[in-house]
Amino acid sequence: DGGITQSPKYLFRKEGQNVTLSCEQNLNHDAMYWYRQDPGQGLRLIYYSQIVNDFQKGDIAEGYSVSREKKESFPLTVTSAQKNPTAFYLCASRGQGDNEQFFGPGTRLTVL
Amino acid sequence: AQRVTQPEKLLSVFKGAPVELKCNYSYSGSPELFWYVQYSRQRLQLLLRHISRESIKGFTADLNKGETSFHLKKPFAQEEDSAMYYCALSAMDSSYKLIFGSGTRLLVRP
Numbered sequence: 253d254g255g256i257t258q259s260p261k262y263l264f265r266k267e268g269q270n271v272t273l274s275c276e277q278n279l280n281h282d283a284m285y286w287y288r289q290d291p292g293q294g295l296r297l298i299y300y301s302q303i304v305n306d307f308q309k310g311d312i313a314e315g316y317s318v319s320r321e322k323k324e325s326f327p328l329t330v331t332s333a334q335k336n337p338t339a340f341y342l343c344a345s346r347g348q349g350d351n352e353q354f355f356g357p358g359t360r361l362t363v364l
Numbered sequence: 365a366q367r368v369t370q371p372e373k374l375l376s377v378f379k380g381a382p383v384e385l386k387c388n389y390s391y392s393g394s395p396e397l398f399w400y401v402q403y404s405r406q407r408l409q410l411l412l413r414h415i416s417r418e419s420i421k422g423f424t425a426d427l428n429k430g431e432t433s434f435h436l437k438k439p440f441a442q443e444e445d446s447a448m449y450y451c452a453l454s455a456m457d458s459s460y461k462l463i464f465g466s467g468t469r470l471l472v473r474p
Contacts, residue, residue: 285461292373294450294464295408302458310461342408344462351396351454353462355408 256356275343283346284326370465385436387451395453
């Protein structure tokens with residue numbers, strides 16, 4: 253089954269803890285993206301990666317970190333420095349030469 | 365500034381009525397415009413894009429560069445059209461990131 257998977261579906265975190273959200277794709281896409289979705293605000297870009305071992309900050313990167321060691325994987329770490337981490341996080345990927353992005357099912361993070 | 369504006373948070377219509385979801389954008393250049401849809405308990409998925417000029421599930425959208433708009437239309441709404449709709453533009457730079465509007469929830473009543 254091809255596509256993008258995200259895990260876990262739901263994640264609960266205590267204040268002060270770092271958590272890592274997983275994103276895997278088997279579409280052989282070079283580019284991957286992380287967005288944050290908040291009610292009434294649409295989606296906002298956190299980080300993106302165009303190629304393995306390279307990534308760039310998006311519009312709201314503060315308090316987040318990423319890595320891109322493999323083409324298939326683009327994990328997102330929400331650090332304790334993120335002031336308002338409770339949100340729905342979406343991962344996406346894009347094939348070369350096309351602007352369409354394909355989205356994963358998302359991870360809902362709640363800070364307790 | 366790059367921006368996508370969807371002025372309606374909620375649009376409620378009866379089954380069979382025409383639907384128009386508004387989208388305006390500001391971008392210095394010629395962006396590519398998209399409509400994405402998120403049905404209940406499903407992932408965000410592409411509905412249509414302006415360069416393909418296709419009609420998907422009866423929906424159409426025409427890019428009006430003069431008015432910088434990309435409104436989504438359907439002549440006869442169906443209950444299964446109820447969903448969250450997002451208008452987005454693709455930044456035509458090296459990132460190809462998507463810039464999203466805040467979304468419009470379409471509710472089609474029986």
